[in-house]
Amino acid sequence: MSRLDQNLTFAGKPTTFNITTWNDPSLCTLDTCPENYSAILYVPNLGGNAFFLAWFAILLVAQTVIGIQKRTWTFFSAMIGGCILEVIGYSARILLHDNVFVFNNWLMYLICLTIAPCFFSAAIYLTFTRFIILHGVQYARLKPRTYTIIFITWDIISLALQAAGGGLADTASDGGSGQTGINIMIAGLSSQVASLIIFMTLVLDFAYRVYHAEGRACVAKTYEGMQRLGRGVGWWSALVASLIMATVLIFIRSCYRVAELRGGFGGKLANDEVKFMVLEGAMVALAALFLTVVHPAIVFRGTWKRRDAETVFAKTADRAEVSQTIELNGEKGAV
Incomplete structure (x- = not known):
């Protein structure tokens, strides 16, 4: 030689x-x-990637235990799917630390970490439908099930585009095909950003319509619902805050990934590990943490299934309406 x-x-x-x-x-x-x-123009940090690997492995175990115990199968499936992909993705980055020239490891990391947040977004969409059931389907633009179908279908399309684009970019034999793959991935990520913007708009619209129609009575309805579930209203507030934070964090991360891919795999942003660790790793890690620590099953207890929630919260709505009527009539007392 x-x-x-x-x-x-x-x-x-x-x-x-x-x-x-x-x-x-x-x-x-x-x-x-x-x-x-090389697959990337830097050697991935072993400690940082091992940290995120351990982080998501712990959340994976926690989600498995809670999901099986509480039988929240839809939320469980979404969170487990996301955590598994994160674990695989960071495992691949650790392998890249040993040898940055193995393209299969790069492809594994790229696809898994790119599509994993789609699963966490799906978990958020599923949880939002329970808010609609509690506060009133009449205030939502769509039926709870329709929200789930639309946004999860949108997520699946985004996921497919990102995965297909990543595969095409890696297996391309020329620069043109490689750029086509990048463009498809950008389309998938941009689609995810668009879905999050529309979802957040619909959530804000729902909150406004509830407050505009009920005012302080919506607080009474929430309190009544939590009483029926044996939970304090603080749990509900924590769940709302965790969902807001998780949504915003995933949105920030998705915007970063779009900007990253626009510069190409050889671009400055795509090869800045510090920004990757903060805007990809930390954003998604915190979002998954919020969705685990304040798990919807802990708040909703045995009413995660939509039919069970409708039964409990329908009674809550009736009692809240009676309480509101008594308050408007200037009468005191509890129902």
Whole structure:
């Protein structure tokens, strides 16, 4: 084997490139190949990626235990899917730490971490329908089930575009096909951003319509509902806050990934690990934490199924209306 007499560097280290590694990049090491042969232009930090791997592994166990105990199968499926993909994605980044030239590991990390938040978004959509049932279907623009169908279908389309784009970008034999794959991934991520914007708009619209129609009575209805479930209203407030935070965090992360991919895989943003760890890792990790610590099953207890929630909260609505009537008549007392 003849060696190429070139002074090449990667990550600040000199390299010696040879014909064998030219034909098979998976045999490359930092000492034998130039940086343009690597999957990414930096060596992933072992400690940071191991931290996020452990983080999502713990949340995976917690979601499994709570989901099975409380039988919240739809929410459970969404959260488990997201956590598993995060674990696989960060495992792949740890493998990239050992060898940045193995493209299969890069592809595994890219696709898994790109599509995982779609599953967390689905969990948020499912939980929002319970808010509609409690406060009143008449205040929503759509039926609870319709919200779920529309936004989860939208998520599936976004997910498919991101996965297909990632696969095309990696297997492309020329620059044009590679850019097409990137563009498809950007379309998928942009679709996810659009769905989150529309979802947040509909949530704000629902909250406004409830408050405009009921005023302080909506607080009484919430209190009544939590009493029926054996929970204080503080649990409801915590759930609302956690869903808001999780939605905003996933939205910030999705905007970052769109900007990252617009610059291409070789762009500055795509190869800035600090920004990746903050705007991808931390955003999604905190969103998943909020959806675990304030788990809807803990708040709704045995009424996660839509029919059970409708039964309990329908009674709550009737009692709240009576309480509101008594208050308007200037009468005191409890119903």
